[in-house]
Amino acid sequence: MQSIAPTLESHGDLSIAILNAGTCEYLDIADYNSNVIEKNIETNVMGTARCVEIALPALRRTRAKGLPATLVIVGSSAWWFPFARAEGYGASKAALAYFAHSLRADLASEGIDVVLVSPGFVKTPLTERNDFPMPFLVTAEEAAERIISGLAKGHNNIAFPKRFTWILKCLNALPQLFIDRMAASMARKSSNEQESRE
Numbered sequence: 340m341q342s343i344a345p346t347l348e349s350h351g352d353l354s355i356a357i358l359n360a361g362t363c364e365y366l367d368i369a370d371y372n373s374n375v376i377e378k379n380i381e382t383n384v385m386g387t388a389r390c391v392e393i394a395l396p397a398l399r400r401t402r403a404k405g406l407p408a409t410l411v412i413v414g415s416s417a418w419w420f421p422f423a424r425a426e427g428y429g430a431s432k433a434a435l436a437y438f439a440h441s442l443r444a445d446l447a448s449e450g451i452d453v454v455l456v457s458p459g460f461v462k463t464p465l466t467e468r469n470d471f472p473m474p475f476l477v478t479a480e481e482a483a484e485r486i487i488s489g490l491a492k493g494h495n496n497i498a499f500p501k502r503f504t505w506i507l508k509c510l511n512a513l514p515q516l517f518i519d520r521m522a523a524s525m526a527r528k529s530s531n532e533q534e535s536r537e
């Protein structure tokens with residue numbers, strides 16, 4: 340990433356930086372290993388934080404000329420519910436959401452917009468290896484269209500597909516006791532299904 344910094348200086352105005360790279364490593368609770376948590380945090384949180392270090396000076400130069408500058412961070416809606424095996428991934432995306440909102444506050448006075456994208460399930464190589472049902476799965480093309488149209492409308496938070504993110508939002512508004520019971524029952528079901536496959 341650091342090798343890109345000089346290229347950005349000579350490339351002309353940077354109006355938008357979309358920080359999308361990420362991973363999803365699931366935890367096997369029977370064989371708990373903190374490396375799984377580290378891999379998610381390192382790539383999703385630290386990787387994004389380091390990219391901001393490279394992109395921000397270029398976005399600031401653009402703003403200094405009075406041109407619009409936008410930083411887009413791709414998070415996830417997965418952390419809105421405590422899904423089984425997603426301790427590392429969910430924690431990394433929760434951290435990323437806080438990071439984006441806090442950056443938005445700090446950069447507001449400079450006129451640099453910070454957009455948080457929170458997708459549901461998207462059909463990509465990352466989800467191809469998932470062995471569980473993925474409700475309301477959208478194609479990568481549909482996801483890209485939702486992001487482009489949200490950006491064109493000037494939205495600061497882009498979450499899709501709505502039928503999935505609204506369900507998660509409603510679940511999130513329930514009392515914690517109910518969420519805990521539902522999450523534990525889903526975790527048991529997923530582990531039973533995994534055992535019967537093995």
Ligand SMILES: NC(=O)c1ccc[n+]([C@@H]2O[C@H](COP(=O)([O-])OP(=O)(O)OC[C@H]3O[C@@H](n4cnc5c(N)ncnc54)[C@H](OP(=O)(O)O)[C@@H]3O)[C@@H](O)[C@H]2O)c1
Binds near residue numbers: 360362363382386457
């Ligand atoms: N797919 C979904 O359902 C879904 C849902 C919510 C959020 N997201 C988020 O959307 C983003 C893109 O995911 P995707 O589904 O398109 O996954 P993907 O198909 O696996 O693509 C991930 C991308 O991130 C890059 N990457 C991964 N680890 C990296 C590292 N350590 N250093 C540099 N680049 C790295 C990969 O580069 P290489 O190809 O070079 O490895 C690849 O270009 C991620 O942030 C993911 O968390 C995805």
